[in-house]
Amino acid sequence: MSVTTVPQQQEQENYLTAGYSLQSWFLTYDHKRIAWLYLASITAMFFIGGIFAALMRLELMTPASDLFEPDNYNKLFTMHGIVMVFFFIIPAVPAVLGNFLLPLMLGAKDVAFPKLNLLSWYVYIAGATFTIYTIVAGGVDTGWTFYTPYSTSSSQTHVVPVVLGLFITGFSSILTGLNFMVTIHRMRAPGLTWFRLPLMVWSLYATSIIQILGTPVIAVTLMMAGLEKIFKLGIFDPALGGDPVLFQHLFWFYSHPAVYIMIVPGMGVINEVVTCFSRRSIFGYRAIAFANVGFVIFSFVVWGHHMIVAGQSVYSALIFSILSYLVGIFSAIKVFNWTATMYKGSISYDTPMLYVFGFQGLFLIGGLTGLFLSALGFDVHVHDTYFVVAHFHYVMVGGLVMAFMAGIHFWWPKMTGKMYPESIAKFAMILVFSGFNLTFFPQFVLGYLGMPRRYASYTDEFQLLNIMSTAGGSVLGLGFTLGVVYMVWSLFYGKAVNSNPWKATGLEWEKASSPPIVENFHETPIVTEDPYNYANRDFIKDFPQELSKEVNARA
Amino acid sequence: MPVHSDHAAGHHPALAHHFQDLDQQKDTTWLAMWVFLATEIMFFGGLFLAYVIYRSTYPDAFAIASNALDVKMGLGNTFVLIISSFTMAMSVYSAQVGKKTNLIAFLILTLILGGTFLGVKYFEYKDKFEHGLVPGRHFDFASHHDPKTGAAIEHGASSSSHGESSHSETGDKKPLREIQIFFSLYFAMTGLHAFHMIIGAGLLIWLIGLSAKNTFSKEYNSPVELVGLYWHFVDIVWIFLFPLLYLIGRHHH
Numbered sequence: 001m002s003v004t005t006v007p008q009q010q011e012q013e014n015y016l017t018a019g020y021s022l023q024s025w026f027l028t029y030d031h032k033r034i035a036w037l038y039l040a041s042i043t044a045m046f047f048i049g050g051i052f053a054a055l056m057r058l059e060l061m062t063p064a065s066d067l068f069e070p071d072n073y074n075k076l077f078t079m080h081g082i083v084m085v086f087f088f089i090i091p092a093v094p095a096v097l098g099n100f101l102l103p104l105m106l107g108a109k110d111v112a113f114p115k116l117n118l119l120s121w122y123v124y125i126a127g128a129t130f131t132i133y134t135i136v137a138g139g140v141d142t143g144w145t146f147y148t149p150y151s152t153s154s155s156q157t158h159v160v161p162v163v164l165g166l167f168i169t170g171f172s173s174i175l176t177g178l179n180f181m182v183t184i185h186r187m188r189a190p191g192l193t194w195f196r197l198p199l200m201v202w203s204l205y206a207t208s209i210i211q212i213l214g215t216p217v218i219a220v221t222l223m224m225a226g227l228e229k230i231f232k233l234g235i236f237d238p239a240l241g242g243d244p245v246l247f248q249h250l251f252w253f254y255s256h257p258a259v260y261i262m263i264v265p266g267m268g269v270i271n272e273v274v275t276c277f278s279r280r281s282i283f284g285y286r287a288i289a290f291a292n293v294g295f296v297i298f299s300f301v302v303w304g305h306h307m308i309v310a311g312q313s314v315y316s317a318l319i320f321s322i323l324s325y326l327v328g329i330f331s332a333i334k335v336f337n338w339t340a341t342m343y344k345g346s347i348s349y350d351t352p353m354l355y356v357f358g359f360q361g362l363f364l365i366g367g368l369t370g371l372f373l374s375a376l377g378f379d380v381h382v383h384d385t386y387f388v389v390a391h392f393h394y395v396m397v398g399g400l401v402m403a404f405m406a407g408i409h410f411w412w413p414k415m416t417g418k419m420y421p422e423s424i425a426k427f428a429m430i431l432v433f434s435g436f437n438l439t440f441f442p443q444f445v446l447g448y449l450g451m452p453r454r455y456a457s458y459t460d461e462f463q464l465l466n467i468m469s470t471a472g473g474s475v476l477g478l479g480f481t482l483g484v485v486y487m488v489w490s491l492f493y494g495k496a497v498n499s500n501p502w503k504a505t506g507l508e509w510e511k512a513s514s515p516p517i518v519e520n521f522h523e524t525p526i527v528t529e530d531p532y533n534y535a536n537r538d539f540i541k542d543f544p545q546e547l548s549k550e551v552n553a554r555a
Numbered sequence: 556m557p558v559h560s561d562h563a564a565g566h567h568p569a570l571a572h573h574f575q576d577l578d579q580q581k582d583t584t585w586l587a588m589w590v591f592l593a594t595e596i597m598f599f600g601g602l603f604l605a606y607v608i609y610r611s612t613y614p615d616a617f618a619i620a621s622n623a624l625d626v627k628m629g630l631g632n633t634f635v636l637i638i639s640s641f642t643m644a645m646s647v648y649s650a651q652v653g654k655k656t657n658l659i660a661f662l663i664l665t666l667i668l669g670g671t672f673l674g675v676k677y678f679e680y681k682d683k684f685e686h687g688l689v690p691g692r693h694f695d696f697a698s699h700h701d702p703k704t705g706a707a708i709e710h711g712a713s714s715s716s717h718g719e720s721s722h723s724e725t726g727d728k729k730p731l732r733e734i735q736i737f738f739s740l741y742f743a744m745t746g747l748h749a750f751h752m753i754i755g756a757g758l759l760i761w762l763i764g765l766s767a768k769n770t771f772s773k774e775y776n777s778p779v780e781l782v783g784l785y786w787h788f789v790d791i792v793w794i795f796l797f798p799l800l801y802l803i804g805r806h807h808h
C-alpha cells in the first residue's frame with residue numbers, strides 16, 4: 001500500500017488532550033482549537049437565528065397578524081437576517097473549517113498569525129455581544145440591509161448598537177481573511193506549488209480577497225450611517241441633503257461580494273468531498289481554480305443588480321444585468337466539473353456525499369432563479385416578494401449550509417478522532433433536505449403570485465402555501481437539532497477512527513493523525529504529487545461502499 | 556504543552572515557533588502589512604467616494620464650506636507630517652544599520668512631530684466647535700461670512716433636492732444642509748485620519764520601548780520597518796485629504 005497511515009499510538013497526545021483548563025481553550029493560539037471556539041459560537045448563533053425564523057413562520061401560518069404586532073414582526077425578520085448572515089453564514093466555513101484545515105492542508109504548523117487568529121474570535125464575540133444586547137434591549141426593525149433614511153432618521157429602534165456590533169464583527173472577518181491570505185502565500189510546505197493546492201485552499205484564498213477588499217467598505221458605510229443617526233449628519237438622508245442611493249451603492253458593493261464570501265468556501269468543501277467519494281481526480285482542476293478568481297473579479301462589478309428598482313439609470317441597470325449573467329458562468333463551470341468528476345466514478349453514498357447531492361440540486365435551483373432575477377423585467381415583477389426570499393434561501397441555506405454540513409461530517413473524524421453515527425446522520429440529512437424544500441419551494445410560488453416579503457399579514461389565498469412552508473420549517477429545524485445531538489453524542493461515544501477513515505488524499509488525511517497533534521505534523525511534509533491523485537492509491541479497488549462498516553470492524 | 560519543533564535548538568529569540576526561519580517570518584509580516592494597507596485603502600475609499608460624489612453634486616456649497624477651514628493650520632500640519640515621514644525613514648535606516656542611539660532619537664522625533672500634528676488638530680477642532688461648525692442640532696453657519704463676498708450665509712435657504720444647489724453667484728444665500736454635509740465628511744475623514752495617527756503614536760512608543768531593550772539589530776528590525784510603512788501610509792492619506800478638503804475651490808467664483 002502506498003498510503004501512509006500515521007501510526008496511531010493510543011496514549012499519544014493530540015491537540016484535544018494537550019490541556020483541559022478553560023485557559024487552554026480561551027487563550028489558545030492553536031488554529032484547531034480556535035476552529036472549535038468558532039464552531040460553538042456559530043452554532044449558538046444559528047439556533048438564535050433559527051428561533052427567530054420559527055417565530056416568523058408561526059406568525060405566517062395565518063393570514064392575520066395575530067401573534068406579533070407588525071412592528072415586532074419587523075424586528076423578527078431583521079434580527080433573523082442579521083444573525084444568520086453576519087454571525088452564521090459568513091464565518092461558517094472559513095472560520096470553522098478553514099481555520100481547522102488550512103494549515104493542515106498546507107503542511108504548516110499554524111496560520112501565519114496565531115495571536116491575530118485568536119483576536120479575531122474575540123472580536124467576533126464582541127460584535128455578537130452588541131447584537132445580542134440589542135435583541136434583549138428591544139431589537140431593530142430596519143431589515144438586515146439598514147436602508148437609509150429609514151435606519152438613520154425614522155427608525156426608533158436600537159440601530160446604533162447593532163451597527164456598531166457589525167462594524168466590529170467586520171474586523172473579525174478582515175483579520176481572518178488577511179491571516180488566511182498571508183498563510184497561503186507564505187506557509188506552504190516544500191513542493192506545494194499553487195497548482196498542487198487542494199481546491200479548498202483556492203476557495204479560501206478567493207474568499208479572503210473578497211473579505212479584505214469588501215468588508216472595509218461596509219464597515220465605513222455602517223460607520224457613516226451610525227454617525228448620521230447619532231449626530232443627524234445628513235450623509236444619506238435626503239431631507240438633510242444626503243443621498244440614500246449612495247448608501248445602497250456602498251452597501252451592495254460589499255453585500256453582493258459577501259454572497260461569494262458565503263458560497264465560495266462552501267464550493268471549496270464540495271470539491272474535496274466530491275473527489276473523495278467518487279474516487280476520482282477532480283475534473284478540470286485549473287478551470288475550477290480560475291473560476292474562483294473569476295468570482296472575485298465579477299463579484300465586485302455586479303452590485304447594481306440589487307438596485308434595479310432603486311432609481312439608477314436604465315443603462316446602469318442593463319449593464320449590471322448583463323454582468324450578472326457572466327457570474328453564472330463560473331458557477332456553471334464548477335457544477336459541470338463536479339458532475340463530470342462523479343461521472344463513471346465509484347460513488348459511495350455516505351452522509352457527506354449525500355449533502356453534496358443536496359447542494360448540487362438546491363444550489364442549481366437557487367442559481368437558476370438568480371438568473372431569472374438578473375433579467376430586468378422579471379426582477380421588476382418579483383422584486384421584494386417571496387420569490388426573492390426563496391431564491392436567497394436556496395442559495396444560502398441550500399448551498400452554503402448543505403456544503404457546511406457536508407464538510408463538518410467529512411472532517412469530523414479528523415477533528416475529533418471519532419466517527420458520527422452514519423445511519424442517524426443519513427436520516428437527519430433526509431429530514432433537512434425534505435424540510436428545506438417543503439419550506440422554501442412554496443415560497444417561489446407565493447412570490448410569483450405576488451405575496452410581498454416583510455409583512456406579518458397576507459391575503460387568505462396564500463394561506464395553504466404558507467402552512468406548507470411552516471410545516472417544512474419544523475422538519476428542517478428538527479433535522480438540524482438532530483444533527484447537533486448526534487454530533488455531541490459521538491464526541492463521547494463515537495467509534496474511534498484511524499488517521500484516514502475515508503481513505504482520502506490530502507496532507508490532512510495522509511500525514512496527520514486523527515485528531516492531529518498540536519503542531520499538526522511530526523515533521524514538515526514534502527509534497528511530490530498533484531492533489532486528488534486517487535488513481536495512484538492502491539485502495540481504490542477495494543474501497544468499501546459503506547465506510548462505516550469498516551470503521552465498525554476496526555473498533 | 557510539548558514542543559515538537561525541529562528547529563528548537565539555537566534559533567533567534569524573535570522567531571515564532573511556527574516559522575522555519577527569520578526570512579520566512581519577515582516575508583510573512585511584510586505581506587500582511589501590505590494586505591492590511593489594502594484594507595485601509597478600501598476603508599478610506601468609501602469616504603473618498605462619498606466626498607467625490609457630494610463635491611460634484613454640491614460644488615458651490617463645498618467651496619464655501621472649505622473656505623471656512625483654516626488653511627494655515629492645514630498647511631502647517633502638512634509640513635509637520637512630511638518631516639515626520641522623513642524622520643521615520645531615518646529611524647528605519649538607523650535600525651537597518653544597527654545604530655541604536657540614532658534609532659531611538661529618530662523615533663522620538665517622529666513621535667514629537669506626530670504629537671504636534673495632533674495638537675494642531677485639537678486646536679482646529681476646538682475652533683470648529685466654538686464657531687458652531689460641528690454638524691448636528693447646533694450647527695450654525697450664520698455667523699460665518701463668505702470670505703469672498705463678505706455676505707452672511709443664511710439659515711434655511713437650503714435646497715433639499717440633491718443636484719440642485721443654489722446657483723446664486725453672490726453667495727448671500729447658501730444651502731446650509733449641503734454645507735453641513737461638507738463638515739460631516741470633514742470630521743469623518745480627518746477624524747479617522749487622526750485616529751490612525753493616535754494608533755501610530757502608540758506604535759512608536761512601543762518601538763521606543765523595544766529599542767531601549769535592545770530588541771533590534773541589523774538582522775532583526777522588521778517591526779520598525781512595518782511601523783514605518785504604516786506611518787508613511789497615514790501621511791499619504793493626509794496628502795490627499797489636505798487639498799481635497801482645504802484647497803479645492805478656494806478661489807471658486
Ligand code: HEM
Nearest residue numbers: 053056077081084085089143144389396397453454455473
Ligand atoms: C442559514 C440559514 C438562513 C439564512 C442565512 C437566512 C437568511 C435570511 C435573510 C437574509 C432574510 C432576509 C431578512 C430581511 O428580509 O431583511 C431572511 C428572511 C426570512 N427567513 Fe431566513 N435564513 C435562514 C434560515 C431560515 C429558515 C430555516 C427559515 C424558516 C424555517 C427562514 C425563514 C425566513 C423568513 C420567514 C424570512 C422573512 C422573509 C421576509 O418576510 O422578508 N430562514 N432569512
Ligand SMILES: [Cu+2]
Nearest residue numbers: 256303305306
Ligand atoms: Cu448580488
